[in-house]
Each structure stands twice: as structure tokens, then as C-alpha cells.
Amino acid sequence: xxxxxxxEGPVTLSEEAFLTINxxxxxxxxxxxxxxxxxxxxxxxxxxxATKADDKGSNKGFEATYRKETTSFHLEKGSVQVxxxxxxxxxxxxxxxxxxxxxxxxxxxxx
Amino acid sequence: GAGxxxxxxxxxxxxxxxxxxxxxxxxxxxxxxxxxxxxxxGLEFLxxxxxxxxxxxxxxxxxRFSAERTGGSVSTLTIQxxxxxxxxxxxxxxxxxxxxxxxxxxxxxxxxxxx
Numbered sequence: 001x002x003x004x005x006x007x008e009g010p011v012t013l014s015e016e017a018f019l020t021i022n023x024x025x026x027x028x029x030x031x032x033x034x035x036x037x038x039x040x041x042x043x044x045x046x047x048x049x050a051t052k053a054d055d056k057g058s059n060k061g062f063e064a065t066y067r068k069e070t071t072s073f074h075l076e077k078g079s080v081q082v083x084x085x086x087x088x089x090x091x092x093x094x095x096x097x098x099x100x101x102x103x104x105x106x107x108x109x110x111x
Numbered sequence: 112g113a114g115x116x117x118x119x120x121x122x123x124x125x126x127x128x129x130x131x132x133x134x135x136x137x138x139x140x141x142x143x144x145x146x147x148x149x150x151x152x153g154l155e156f157l158x159x160x161x162x163x164x165x166x167x168x169x170x171x172x173x174x175r176f177s178a179e180r181t182g183g184s185v186s187t188l189t190i191q192x193x194x195x196x197x198x199x200x201x202x203x204x205x206x207x208x209x210x211x212x213x214x215x216x217x218x219x220x221x222x223x224x225x226x
Contacts, residue, residue, distance in 0.1 A: 034214055043202065044154075044217040089153065098167060099144070099215060103153035 002027045006090050006102035013080055013109050021075040021105045023064075023090035031092040033057075033066055033073040038087045038104070047075075047088070080109045113137065115218035117203050123224045124193055132188040132221045136205030143186050144215060145178060146202040154202065160186060193225045 007022040025033065035047040035057070048057030050066035050073065057064050062077045073090060090102040116135045124130050136143050145157040156170040160180045171177070175193075180186040190197055200222050204215035 036217075043219040044204075046214045046216070049214055098156060098159060101154040 002031065002092060002094055002097065002100045004090050004092055004100050004102035006088075006105050009087075009104075009106040011105060011107045013107070015082055015109055015111050016079045017109075019075070019077040019080045019084075019107070021088055021090075021107070023073045023075065023102060025071050025073065025090075025092050027071075027092055027094050029094055030068075031094040033064070034091040034093070034099075035062070035064055035073070035075050036089040036091060036101075038089065040086070044089065080107070082109045082111050085109045115203055115205050115216050117201075117218040117221050119221060120219065121222045121224075123226065125226050126195060127192055129189065129191045130193055130223065132190075132201050132203075132223070134186045134188070134203030134205075134218060136184060136186070136203070137216055138184075139207070140205035140216075141183065141208050142206040143180060144204045144206070145186070145188050146204065147172075147199045148202055148220070149199045157188070157201075190223075193223075195225045198223055198225045 003026045005024050032051045034049045036044045037047045038044045048059040050057040053066050053068035055066045064073050064075045085108050087104045087106045089104045091099050093099045118133045143160040146154045148154055158168050158178050162183050163180050175191045178188045200220040202220045203218045206215045207213050
């Protein structure tokens, strides 16, 4: 079946540090991959997505590249801000099937 | 508004009572999903609708949980005889269609507290 694995949190960084949150997946075929973000007290919102191998999704300074050879979709940001503190969820959708979410990674950015 | 809305935003109830949670998806979205998020946990899939039918109810935790969708739009999640372990945030999401490469759009959630 389909599954998503994320690095365990919490991740605590200082402002302007480099961020990587690892995400790997198991799926047949060619799923679409997503990163969702949940800010404190809010619902989930889409951060970025990639629909085919080697695609790079990007938004708000965050990037993730769909790597089929390593079945990964790691989230990166070059310089985090306090306002990036949130929980980040990696997810996949295999065409016509349900979404599968990772457990989430909590990021805390300190000033 | 253009987004997914849920009501109520907060619900406090006593153990044993029934509750109804409502979701208004984005207009025109045919697929609708319910999830549960317990404190500090990830998302637990409950059920999804394609139109008014629910092909996959595998995530519903017990027969106390049921959901319906009418007119291909509004959905209601009902929990009967609530238990304390039902306390969680219940999230609804809609999607333009079940297939394709498009994403889900989430509502703000209903925080349920069972005393």
C-alpha cells in the first residue's frame, strides 16, 4: 500500500538557519506529492506540490523536488523565519486513491 | 466565501451525547474528505465522498460514527454516544475531483471536547 514517512520532530532552529525536513514515500506508479503546513490554531493549507518525477515545487522560499529514484520529497528552505514555526505534513495521492499523510513534523524557529 | 467552511468551530459536549459536525465544501468540488486530528498527532482518515456516495468508509473508528452528504455539497459527520476518546479536531477537505493531480483544500476544523 501507499505510505509516507517523515523525520520525527520537533525540529528547533534559530532564525536564518537552513531547514531540511525529510520525507520518503512508498507507492506504486507515479503519485503526486504534497507538502501541507498547519500554523498554530489554523487548518492545513497547501504549501507546495509536484506531480511528476524531477518536478520542483516551490512557495514562500520553500522547495521540494520529486525524486523517484530515492522515493523522496524533502522540504528545504535556505533561511527560516520565526513565522515559519508550524507543523509540516508530507502527503501523497495516487491517482484515483485517497490521500496519505505523514505524521507531521513540528518546526520551532527561535529569534 | 470561497474556501471550505466547517461548523461549529468548537463543540463541548458531555459523554454519551450525540454531536453533528458540518462541512461546506468549495462549490463544484465533487470529492469530500473527513479526517480526525488528535492532540499532537497526524491526520487520521475517516471517510470520503465522491458526490453523495461514500465508497470508502474504512476509516470510521466505530459504528457510532456516520456521515452523509446531500446534493453533492454539504456533509454532516455524526458521532453518537460520544466518548472522551472522541475528543479531537475534525477536519474536512474538498477536492475538485477524485482523480487528477489536484490538491485538497482544508477547512479550519471543528474542535470537539467530550467531558
